[in-house]
Amino acid sequence: DAKTTQPNSMESNEEEPVHLPCNHSTISGTDYIHWYRQLPSQGPEYVIHGLTSNVNNRMASLAIAEDRKSSTLILHRATLRDAAVYYCILPTSGTYKYIFGTGTRLKVLA
Amino acid sequence: NAGVTQTPKFQVLKTGQSMTLQCAQDMNHNSMYWYRQDPGMGLRLIYYSASEGTTDKGEVPNGYNVSRLNKREFSLRLESAAPSQTSVYFCASKGSWGEGEAFFGQGTRLTVV
Numbered sequence: 282d283a284k285t286t287q288p289n290s291m292e293s294n295e296e297e298p299v300h301l302p303c304n305h306s307t308i309s310g311t312d313y314i315h316w317y318r319q320l321p322s323q324g325p326e327y328v329i330h331g332l333t334s335n336v337n338n339r340m341a342s343l344a345i346a347e348d349r350k351s352s353t354l355i356l357h358r359a360t361l362r363d364a365a366v367y368y369c370i371l372p373t374s375g376t377y378k379y380i381f382g383t384g385t386r387l388k389v390l391a
Numbered sequence: 392n393a394g395v396t397q398t399p400k401f402q403v404l405k406t407g408q409s410m411t412l413q414c415a416q417d418m419n420h421n422s423m424y425w426y427r428q429d430p431g432m433g434l435r436l437i438y439y440s441a442s443e444g445t446t447d448k449g450e451v452p453n454g455y456n457v458s459r460l461n462k463r464e465f466s467l468r469l470e471s472a473a474p475s476q477t478s479v480y481f482c483a484s485k486g487s488w489g490e491g492e493a494f495f496g497q498g499t500r501l502t503v504v
Binding site: 313317324325326366372381 | 422424426432433434435439441447449450481483485488489490492493494495496497498
């Protein structure tokens with residue numbers, strides 16, 4: 282199973298960009314990279330996903346390293362509402378397991 | 392626009408009691424999942440169902456059973472509740488495998504005393 286490694290916590294100032302890293306050195310060629318976030322007292326919500334190329338949507342950008350062994354979720358202007366736990370997930374190849382790691386707790390400072 | 396619906400939202404059980412957590416999705420998704428989340432921790436996969444008629448163990452299946460009743464519904468049963476099963480339980484569903492995003496219910500907060 283592809284494993285992910287994320288820092289336990291990060292801090293950012295409001296209205297500044299945030300770069301949340303994820304290492305996945307055992308990723309296989311067909312593994313997608315998914316990101317979710319969990320706001321306090323809520324279920325996780327989808328943020329973005331990608332395979333090889335960088336991806337953008339209204340919430341964030343996903344930068345994927347050329348060797349795909351790491352990726353970075355980019356919040357372009359952090360707001361207080363972005364304070365959450367961010368999870369990087371690699372759907373397990375060959376199964377339908379969908380395993381969350383421990384995630385990164387993002388604190389946004391006013 | 393219901394998405395994933397879990398019932399009940401809150402439950403208190405005595406040690407040894409049994410109960411079933413219900414989950415239903417209206418997005419015609421093939422895959423469904425049950426997770427638990429202990430205070431301050433990440434989500435851990437209990438069981439999942441890749442498609443109607445199939446179920447598989449996740450990371451922490453002991454003490455739980457599941458039933459994929461039909462494509463819409465996936466239930467989680469605690470046969471003999473223990474205080475260690477006090478947690479928030481989330482159900483999720485997912486469409487296509489590689490690309491599809493997962494949708495989560497609002498959770499069931501279970502306390503076993």
